Each structure stands twice: as structure tokens, then as C-alpha cells.
Amino acid sequence: MKMFSVAHKTAFVVDHCPYMAESSRQQVECDVLTKSRAQGLIPLAPVSKSLWTCAVECSMEYCRILYDVYPLHKLINYIVSDSEFHILNTWRQEAQSTHELMSALAAVGPPNPREDPECCSILHGLVAAVESLCQLTELQHEQRTVLMDTAEMVANRGRIICLTNAKSDTHVRMLEDCIQETLLEQNKLAAGSDRLMAIQQCELVLVHIFPLGEDTLVSDRPKKEISPLLTSEVHSVRAGRHLATKLNILVQQHFDLASTTITNIPMKEEQHANTSANYDVELLHHKDAHLEFFKSGDLHMAGSTSRDSGLKETVTLKWCTPRTNSIELHYCTGAYRISPTDVNSRPSSCLTNFLLNGRSVLLEQPRKSGSKVISHMLSSHGGEIFLHVLNSTRSTLEDPPSISEGCGGRVTDYRITDFGEFMRENRLTPVAEASPNPAGKFPADRAKAQLERYTRYWPMIISQTTIFNMQAVVPLANLIVKEALSEEDVLTCQKTVYNLVDMERKNDPLPISTVGSRGKGPKRDEQYRIMWNELETLVKTHAGGSERHQRVLDCIVACRSKPPEEEERKKRGRKREEREERPEKNGNNKEVDDKSWQDSERLKGVLEKEEPESEVIKDSPDSPEPLNKKPRLATEEVQPSEKTKGPVSLLALWTNRITVANSRKHQEFAGRGAAVNNKTELYQHLKDDNGMDVHENGKASR
Known part of the structure; x- marks a missing residue:
């Protein structure tokens, strides 16, 4: 029952009733204002498409994308419904092309607004769609012939996409009930026929189209199971570009497609041949082309580039300057057909023509830092363009890394x-008999x-x-x-x-x-x-x-x-730990300090023997100093005659020796020699002259 999925057969039912001739109210400019336009020329008035035209164009885009990505085994049966149903093609592979569908639609023509609406109904097309799903395709017939003994293993599933203008939610439920009854009737007929197959699963996608500026009368509804045979979902969409965006999203969901936007494509301007600009082109392809991105987590998703805020997401890849052709070989892990989203735009046309001429384009992942990673390549084969997935990680052809080396050498x-x-x-x-335990x-x-x-x-x-x-x-x-x-x-x-x-x-x-x-x-x-x-x-x-x-x-x-x-x-405990760590850090410094203290004591003893009663005198401005000597602070002046408590640094001892040596080079100030405790008494002869004893506070006593 897994041989054929719902995507194998799709029946498109488009409403051709008189109300579909109503305007979509989305205006299209026919005359573009240019500077070369003559003065006084009145521009053409804008026009608007009908609901029928919007439905046909969007459904044709759905078919074009499907035929580009899946040229085989994904079939579409196009049905138009008014006072009766019109089947425009069959399930045969030769009838699967947009050219044949467009020719048939041209023969049908637009809906007649003067036709009696009571005679027209979308039900005719829906009944015909259920009947067509019961018919065998060439591939189904082939598989049933091969599996003669187990022909019931060949499943029959399908999808119906209905584009119409419904009246209300009650009208939608009436359409679902009609399809359910038709499914049961057709399955009874198929049970006794060799040319028909019973339908095991049918999906109904009802798209309600209404003009711009009007309120919708039908509510959106997600997929809902009506019965074991039928599931239904409802989409209420405004006509015009909104409908095109909705069908673009649906074709991706129905056939497992993904979107990739090629950015920074350099193209020459048409009006200024010497200048170039960068353009973006969006491509659709099978989602497996992004499988490596999902595994590695390097997926760079961006919002939809269309003007509508849809649910569509796209992966961004940057254009690399093409330095390769089809002769060069690249190690690819997959190749997938592509289909441009906007096939008629100038950037898409230039890109496809560039690739069809035998050139190949390398695509890289956008990164803010680090070296660029080339992950994909666009190239054509036999007139069809493929998106190639290049191996950007460890090659599957190489020997796997040893677990002791780590995955990719990063973890060991x-x-x-x-x-x-x-x-x-x-x-x-293994067990002899798989019997359950008491639980x-x-x-x-x-x-x-x-x-x-x-x-x-x-x-x-x-x-x-x-x-x-x-x-x-x-x-x-x-x-x-x-x-x-x-x-x-x-x-x-x-x-x-x-x-x-x-x-x-x-x-x-x-x-x-x-x-x-x-x-x-x-x-x-x-x-x-x-x-x-x-x-x-x-x-x-x-x-x-x-x-x-x-x-x-x-x-x-x-x-x-x-x-x-x-x-x-x-x-x-933490304090003890810090005390234990501190000696470890300062162990080497302690050894150096002990050695310097011993040297300083030895040098201090020598100096005291040479100058037993020498005093420390500040350097005079004219006293010479070594060239590499730094200015000393007053706190560094230590008297060698005093008994020092604790070790003295070599710098202090050397400074004291230089100070003593400099003091011998000039005559000492007379007043400093009579100082007591580094204080010189002023007015020494005042007592002798006046017979007064002068104290430090300035008061005299006899």
C-alpha cells in the first residue's frame, strides 16, 4: 500500500461559472511612464484581471513548477466546471505539459457572464475529478501487471485542488459531503471492474477566491479528516498576487520542495551597458538539496522575497565568480532539477540562458567570518538545469576517523x-519464546x-x-x-x-x-x-x-x-586553602629575599667599619649621580649608623654609600654641624646677650 503516494495523481478543478468573470480589482498598469514619451500623450488606463484569469494563471504556474522538477510520474488532470465538466487532458504521460493545457484552455475561453448561474455548478467538476482518480495511470497498470498475485498491494491515492468562489462555510460543507458520497459510489463500481481502482485516500484542497476590497465569506480551516477516505482543508485567498503566493506555497508542501535564493548575481544593465548591478533569483527544487544544511545546522533561512507576507522561507546562497565549465568534475552528493519562481523576469531569464550555454556557477554559504564554503553548483545537463550538492564536509569515500582521534579531530x-x-x-x-513478564x-x-x-x-x-x-x-x-x-x-x-x-x-x-x-x-x-x-x-x-x-x-x-x-x-577551609597556595606562589621570591638579606648584612658590616660615625647627608644639586640611577624618595634614605630592624635592600645600602661619597666633595653647612636630633637652634647667642633662656614655644624665662 506504500507504492503510490497522494502526490502521484492531482486533479485540478477550476470554476468556470459566470461569477468567475467578476473583476479581481487588482489593477495592472499597461503604459509605463518614461522620459521619452511624447508630450500630450494620454497614458493607457490600467486594467484588472478577472477571477477566472487569476485562477488559470496561478494554476498554470503550479503545473509548470511541478513539470520542471518532476517530469515523470507526477501527473495532473485538469478539469473545468460550468454547466458540465470539461476534461482538458488525461493521465497519459504525453498529455502532461503546460503547452497542451494552455491550448485546451484557449479553446474553452473565458466564462460567459450572461449565462444562467443556476445551471452552472462546481459539483460537476468535483464528481468528474473523483471519477478520474479511480482510473488507472500507466505506471499503476504496469505495477498491477507485474504483481498479479498481489495486485491489491498497489495503492490508489490522489489529491483534488478546487479553485472556486464559494458562498459560505455551509456551501463548503455541502461540497465535502458530495465528494464523500461520490467516493463511496465510485469505490463500489471499481470493485467489480478491471479498468478502475478503488480510492484508499483522497485529499481535498479547496481554495476560495474573492476580489480585493471585499470581506471573505469562507473561513480558513486546516486539514481535517472527514472520513477514513477523505481529508479536507480550506484556504480563503484574495485574487491576484496573493493567490499566486498561496499556490506557490502549496506546491512546495505537496511535493516536498524547498526554495533557494541566489544573491549577488552580477548582470549588465540594459540601458547602461557599461554598468552592472546585483540581482537575486529564487529557485525551487527538492528539499533534499538542503539535507546537509539541516544535519550541520548551518542553515541560513531568510523571509520570502515576495511582496506578500507568506509562510514561504528560502535559503540564501551567494554567487561565486564562475571559473569553471562543464568539463571540470566536482564531487557531488546529489543533483536536483530546479524551477525559477518568477520564470519571466529578466534576472531569471539571464541566469537560465547563462547556464544553458554550458557554464557552471558555484554557490557559497554566506558567512560573517572565516573562509568561504562552497556548498552547491548550478549546471545544465541535456537542456535541463540541476542544482548540485557539493561535499563541503568529510568525504564519505574517506576512511572514517578513529574514535580516539575524535569526530573530525575536534574532540579527543x-x-x-x-x-x-x-x-x-x-x-x-536471543530468547527461545518471547513471552511477556507479569507486567x-x-x-x-x-x-x-x-x-x-x-x-x-x-x-x-x-x-x-x-x-x-x-x-x-x-x-x-x-x-x-x-x-x-x-x-x-x-x-x-x-x-x-x-x-x-x-x-x-x-x-x-x-x-x-x-x-x-x-x-x-x-x-x-x-x-x-x-x-x-x-x-x-x-x-x-x-x-x-x-x-x-x-x-x-x-x-x-x-x-x-x-x-x-x-x-x-x-x-x-577556603582561608586555609589560600594560605596553602600563597607559599607555593611566593616560594621562589622568599629564596631571593633571603639571599639578598644575607648580602645586604655583609655589605652593611663593611660600610659600618669604614664609616663608624658618618651621617647621612642629602645630595647637593651639584653632586654627580650614576646615569642609570633613578630619583630616590625620602623614605628610601636609611642611616647605616642606625641599627636596622630587619633586612635592608641592596639599593638602599648603595644609595647611602653614594650619599656619603658625595658629602665629601663640598664643605658642610656650618649650622647643620651644630644640629641636635636633626634640629638646629636659632639665635644661639641671644642668651648670652640678654641673659634669657629661650624655649621652643618662643616664651622667655629668666
Whole structure:
């Protein structure tokens, strides 16, 4: 029953009743204003198409796209309905072309507005469409002949697309009931005939067309199952470009098509031959051309380029300067026929003519940074244009990478040993009789359920997990994945949790990965926070299995909420950890300081022997200094005669020696020599002259 899908046969039913001659009210300009137009020339008045013209043009675009992408085995039967039905072609492959359909439509002509509307009905065409779906196509007849013994395996499915102007929702339900009754009648007739086949599935797509500026009388409705044989959906669309957009979306949905927009196509201007501009062309093709994009996640989707806000999406690819021709070979993983969305536009015509002349165009993915990736190529074969999918990732012809090397060489720390253990625990064995257990589950179902439990949380990379790298968590990790836990299992899990709490109290290190981080990684309390979060995530995925699983989770949550004294103990542990780390960082500096202190003491003793009573004197402006000597601050001046408490740097000792040497090169200021405690007494002879004792506060006493 899977041999033929609904897309194999499509019956188009277009309403040809008098009301379809009504104007769509979408104006089309016939005279474009130009500068070369003569003065006084009155432009032509705009015209508007009828509902019938809009329906015919849009349905022909539907057929053109289908025939471009699927030249075989996707068949259309076109029916016009007025006072009777008119079948314009058959299911034969020779009758499947837009040229034959347009010729037949020209013979039918536009609807007659003066015809009696009571005699015309869309029901005539719908009944004829159901009857045509019961007829065998050439491919169906061939398959039934080959499968003579199992001819019933050849399915018969089809789709009916009806373009009409319905009166109301009640009118739509009446049409659906009529099709349902016709399906049952035709299936009874097909049961006793060799030329007909019963219909197993029929899809009705009813498109209600109404003029611009009017309110619709029919509501949109998604796909709904009317009966096991019939499903129906309703679309209420304004005539004109809105109808064209809707049918463009429908043809993509019905035949698994996708849209690709080629951007930055350089073309010379018609009026200015020396200049060029960049244009965009939208192409339709099978959606498998974007399969690699969906796998890799590099899909660059953009909104519809049309003026309407439809649901259509397109993938954007950039034009590459063509430096290749059909002689060169490229490694392609697929080739799909294309169909331009706007076939009559100048950019589409230029692109198709360029490709049909034997040229090939490479297309690249738009990227903001990094090297460009050429993913597709446009080329023609035998007068038909194909979109080729180029291999932009690891070639399927190459040897697959070793798991120790990582996928594509990017990841190397897979849990290979743990995965081997995982496979041993979940290997399947044949059983003599597949009998269900007391719970009603068969062995295959139990195996699937166990595999699902084991893979609810299973990190693949060592650097992405902490608990699976800890031997202390192994008992809990092995028990929590079981379907049912015993009391002993719960006690074992709780004991594991208490052991982790004891490890945290002792501030034991954890196997935290430092890949991608600077230094030694996170602090100790942060390591335990990561560990508890991951452990809680593991147990939460199994907590809904039973009440005992929930008890394990409650134990973890209770142990994570620590009392205040525990938090104070953690702070003391962090301070101790910092004190332990500080000597490690300053170990080399301490050795250097000890050595410099010994040297400074040795040099200090030599200086004290040479100048036992020398004083430190500030450098005079004329005293020479070494060229590489930096200006000294006052805090750096240390007297070597004083007994220094602690080590003195070599710089201070050397500065003092230079200061002493410079002081010998000029005569000392007389007043400084009589200073007491670095203070010189002013008016020294005042006492002798006046017989007064002058204190520091300026008051005199006799």
C-alpha cells in the first residue's frame, strides 16, 4: 500500500461559472511612464484581471513548477466546471505539459457572464475529478501487471485542488459531503471492474477566491479528516498576487520542495551597458538539496522575497565568480532539477540562458567570518538545469576517523572505556519464546526501556562530567538507573551521598576538568557546587520512577542545604586553602629575599667599619649621580649608623654609600654641624646677650 503516494495523481478543478468573470480589482498598469514619451500623450488606463484569469494563471504556474522538477510520474488532470465538466487532458504521460493545457484552455475561453448561474455548478467538476482518480495511470497498470498475485498491494491515492468562489462555510460543507458520497459510489463500481481502482485516500484542497476590497465569506480551516477516505482543508485567498503566493506555497508542501535564493548575481544593465548591478533569483527544487544544511545546522533561512507576507522561507546562497565549465568534475552528493519562481523576469531569464550555454556557477554559504564554503553548483545537463550538492564536509569515500582521534579531530576525550562497559550492560541476547513478564512487557520492550533509562543522562566527553570521573559516585550511578530499588539499594545510595558530604567537609580535591580555563580551574567550593548540581541532575531524571528513587533525591537535597556552622567551617577551609597556595606562589621570591638579606648584612658590616660615625647627608644639586640611577624618595634614605630592624635592600645600602661619597666633595653647612636630633637652634647667642633662656614655644624665662 506504500507504492503510490497522494502526490502521484492531482486533479485540478477550476470554476468556470459566470461569477468567475467578476473583476479581481487588482489593477495592472499597461503604459509605463518614461522620459521619452511624447508630450500630450494620454497614458493607457490600467486594467484588472478577472477571477477566472487569476485562477488559470496561478494554476498554470503550479503545473509548470511541478513539470520542471518532476517530469515523470507526477501527473495532473485538469478539469473545468460550468454547466458540465470539461476534461482538458488525461493521465497519459504525453498529455502532461503546460503547452497542451494552455491550448485546451484557449479553446474553452473565458466564462460567459450572461449565462444562467443556476445551471452552472462546481459539483460537476468535483464528481468528474473523483471519477478520474479511480482510473488507472500507466505506471499503476504496469505495477498491477507485474504483481498479479498481489495486485491489491498497489495503492490508489490522489489529491483534488478546487479553485472556486464559494458562498459560505455551509456551501463548503455541502461540497465535502458530495465528494464523500461520490467516493463511496465510485469505490463500489471499481470493485467489480478491471479498468478502475478503488480510492484508499483522497485529499481535498479547496481554495476560495474573492476580489480585493471585499470581506471573505469562507473561513480558513486546516486539514481535517472527514472520513477514513477523505481529508479536507480550506484556504480563503484574495485574487491576484496573493493567490499566486498561496499556490506557490502549496506546491512546495505537496511535493516536498524547498526554495533557494541566489544573491549577488552580477548582470549588465540594459540601458547602461557599461554598468552592472546585483540581482537575486529564487529557485525551487527538492528539499533534499538542503539535507546537509539541516544535519550541520548551518542553515541560513531568510523571509520570502515576495511582496506578500507568506509562510514561504528560502535559503540564501551567494554567487561565486564562475571559473569553471562543464568539463571540470566536482564531487557531488546529489543533483536536483530546479524551477525559477518568477520564470519571466529578466534576472531569471539571464541566469537560465547563462547556464544553458554550458557554464557552471558555484554557490557559497554566506558567512560573517572565516573562509568561504562552497556548498552547491548550478549546471545544465541535456537542456535541463540541476542544482548540485557539493561535499563541503568529510568525504564519505574517506576512511572514517578513529574514535580516539575524535569526530573530525575536534574532540579527543571520549569516555571510551565507560562506553564499552555501557554496551556490555545493555547487550541483547536471543530468547527461545518471547513471552511477556507479569507486567505485560515483552523482552524487546524491556530492553528498550532499560536503554532509555541508561541514556537519560550519559555525558559522552570526560571534560563535560565530574561525577562519572569519581570512584566514590560509582555505587549510586550504577543503582539509580535500575527500574526498581530495594531498601538496601536506597541505603547504599544514601551512604554514597554522606561520603560526598564528608569529602566536602575535609575539602578533598575533585577531578574537575581544566580544559579551556586558565590557571588551576575553579575554587574548591565551586568544584563541589558543580559536582552537586550534576549529581542532582542525574537523580532527577530517575526520580519519577518510584518512591525510593525520590528518597535518594530528597537525601541529596537535604545534604546540600548546610547549617550556618558548616558554612563558617567552609570559609575557614577556603582561608586555609589560600594560605596553602600563597607559599607555593611566593616560594621562589622568599629564596631571593633571603639571599639578598644575607648580602645586604655583609655589605652593611663593611660600610659600618669604614664609616663608624658618618651621617647621612642629602645630595647637593651639584653632586654627580650614576646615569642609570633613578630619583630616590625620602623614605628610601636609611642611616647605616642606625641599627636596622630587619633586612635592608641592596639599593638602599648603595644609595647611602653614594650619599656619603658625595658629602665629601663640598664643605658642610656650618649650622647643620651644630644640629641636635636633626634640629638646629636659632639665635644661639641671644642668651648670652640678654641673659634669657629661650624655649621652643618662643616664651622667655629668666
